[in-house]
Amino acid sequence: MAVSESYSVESAKSSLAQDLLKKIKQSSANVGVIGLGYVGLPLVELFCRQEFSVVGFDIDDAKVDRLNAGESYIGHIPSETVAGLVSDHQFEATNNFDRLKEVDIIVCCVPTPLTRHREPDLTAIIATAEAILPRLQPGQLVILESSTFPGTTDEIVRPILEQNGLEAGRDFFLAYSPEREDPGNKTHTAKTTPKVVGADGDDALAVASAIYDRIIDATVMVSDSRTAEAVKLTENIFRSVNIALVNELKIIYDRMGIDVWEVIDAAASKPFGFMPFYPGPGLGGHCIPIDPFYLTWKAREFDVPTRFIELAGEINTHMPNYVLKKLAEALNDNFSRSVKGSRILILGIAYKKDVDDMRESPSLVLIERLEEAGALVDFHDPFIPLVPHTREHDALSGRASVDLSPEMLESYDAVLLSTDHTPVDYKMISMNAPLIIDTRNKAYRGPDAKAVIVKA
Numbered sequence: 060m061a062v063s064e065s066y067s068v069e070s071a072k073s074s075l076a077q078d079l080l081k082k083i084k085q086s087s088a089n090v091g092v093i094g095l096g097y098v099g100l101p102l103v104e105l106f107c108r109q110e111f112s113v114v115g116f117d118i119d120d121a122k123v124d125r126l127n128a129g130e131s132y133i134g135h136i137p138s139e140t141v142a143g144l145v146s147d148h149q150f151e152a153t154n155n156f157d158r159l160k161e162v163d164i165i166v167c168c169v170p171t172p173l174t175r176h177r178e179p180d181l182t183a184i185i186a187t188a189e190a191i192l193p194r195l196q197p198g199q200l201v202i203l204e205s206s207t208f209p210g211t212t213d214e215i216v217r218p219i220l221e222q223n224g225l226e227a228g229r230d231f232f233l234a235y236s237p238e239r240e241d242p243g244n245k246t247h248t249a250k251t252t253p254k255v256v257g258a259d260g261d262d263a264l265a266v267a268s269a270i271y272d273r274i275i276d277a278t279v280m281v282s283d284s285r286t287a288e289a290v291k292l293t294e295n296i297f298r299s300v301n302i303a304l305v306n307e308l309k310i311i312y313d314r315m316g317i318d319v320w321e322v323i324d325a326a327a328s329k330p331f332g333f334m335p336f337y338p339g340p341g342l343g344g345h346c347i348p349i350d351p352f353y354l355t356w357k358a359r360e361f362d363v364p365t366r367f368i369e370l371a372g373e374i375n376t377h378m379p380n381y382v383l384k385k386l387a388e389a390l391n392d393n394f395s396r397s398v399k400g401s402r403i404l405i406l407g408i409a410y411k412k413d414v415d416d417m418r419e420s421p422s423l424v425l426i427e428r429l430e431e432a433g434a435l436v437d438f439h440d441p442f443i444p445l446v447p448h449t450r451e452h453d454a455l456s457g458r459a460s461v462d463l464s465p466e467m468l469e470s471y472d473a474v475l476l477s478t479d480h481t482p483v484d485y486k487m488i489s490m491n492a493p494l495i496i497d498t499r500n501k502a503y504r505g506p507d508a509k510a511v512i513v514k515a
């Protein structure tokens with residue numbers, strides 16, 4: 060591993076790499092970003108800020124039209140930013156993949172979900188590579204940013220791109236650089252978070268590091284693309300395993316009458332050797348519930364067990380059941396009510412605090428399970444006015460967030476605090492709702508709180 064120092068043009072062996080390094084230094088390299096979602100769009104902004112011209116590619120015509128009309132669909136990228144880039148002719152979105160021929164650098168940020176059988180779904184990566192193939196130009200740099208298992212860039216993308224005779228490392232350059240975007244994080248932005256880069260070959264590493272050096276504060280080079288792919292999965296498995304651990308501790312300590320949040324906060328006073336992770340109602344987001352299974356799938360090829368990673372997934376997936384059990388017990392013990400027929404308000408359906416992304420959110424599982432059990436369920440989320448289309452929970456799409464008021468809070472049998480957004484008035488909720496099931500340790504517990512509060 061090495062933190063990259065800016066490459067001199069002479070450091071590249073081939074003239075194609077030297078030409079590209081020159082263009083990168085002068086900001087005259089044209090950049091194409093494929094996949095204009097939560098990862099691709101912030102990246103467009105970073106490139107544009109350093110005076111690069113960017114063409115954004117997406118198969119979603121509605122997104123292309125909205126961006127070209129100067130409209131953002133991502134909470135933390137203001138529409139004014141997009142409008143400014145479009146009117147300055149620095150950025151243009153398109154669904155015309157022939158325009159890939161115009162760019163010097165192609166960065167791929169397409170989705171990598173799981174199939175119904177929880178196996179890696181590389182459809183978008185393969186489609187992207189196949190879209191690049193007939194347009195691939197000598198000297199172009201192709202970088203994959205999607206989270207995926209070690210070997211994807213080298214074993215899947217590279218053979219597709221080489222089908223027409225151009226060779227990676229000689230005629231074009233291929234690299235992998237994982238995205239570390241953390242939506243909602245105000246301390247560490249995409250620019251200040253170091254970027255890991257791996258490539259198969261010195262020239263590919265030189266050009267890939269050089270372009271990230273221009274837009275990000277520090278670039279960390281690793282030996283090859285598969286190491287860089289493993290870095291991303293390791294980071295997310297680390298989170299999944301540690302979250303599973305505190306989720307399990309929550310259940311154990313609850314039975315012992317010990318508050319897990321108090322334990323974690325006190326343990327975090329240790330200045331070394333402990334890092335706090337917090338329990339919740341389950342795991343959500345595009346990364347942590349999915350990425351670990353990219354590694355377990357690949358590990359099967361090598362006949363190595365991945366019990367630890369799978370166990371973490373199992374514990375985290377089970378958490379909504381635990382929360383529902385606590386809710387049913389609390390209704391029964393305090394109000395002699397059953398879940399069936401109860402009116403439940405889910406507070407927060409985004410997968411985490413202060414973001415407008417609800418992919419894989421455990422709140423959706425909670426809504427479905429409660430409705431299956433006969434409850435009448437509403438939700439409130441200041442960041443998500445309407446449930447969008449999702450692959451797994453499409454029956455919920457179009458549902459609208461309800462407004463909060465003292466009267467309506469009184470009308471529910473329970474509030475299930477699933478995601479702890481900052482703008483929510485937790486005091487008002489505790490002063491009016493009869494029961495709060497608190498999965499985030501966020502409920503207001505002052506002397507004037509009326510609600511029975513149960514941590515879950």
Ligand SMILES: NC(=O)c1ccc[n+]([C@@H]2O[C@H](COP(=O)([O-])OP(=O)(O)OC[C@H]3O[C@@H](n4cnc5c(N)ncnc54)[C@H](O)[C@@H]3O)[C@@H](O)[C@H]2O)c1
Pocket residue numbers: 093094095096097098099116117118119122168169170171182183184186187204205206207238239240241242345346
């Ligand atoms: N969202 C995050 O916070 C985050 C963080 C780190 C890594 N990642 C990884 O980055 C990748 C992208 O994630 P995202 O959150 O930006 O996804 P996203 O769903 O927000 O965006 C993906 C975009 O790609 C487009 N797309 C799909 N197939 C395409 C194709 N064949 N050609 C062109 N465009 C296509 C979609 O229309 C969409 O606009 C994934 O691998 C994800 O795991 C995401």
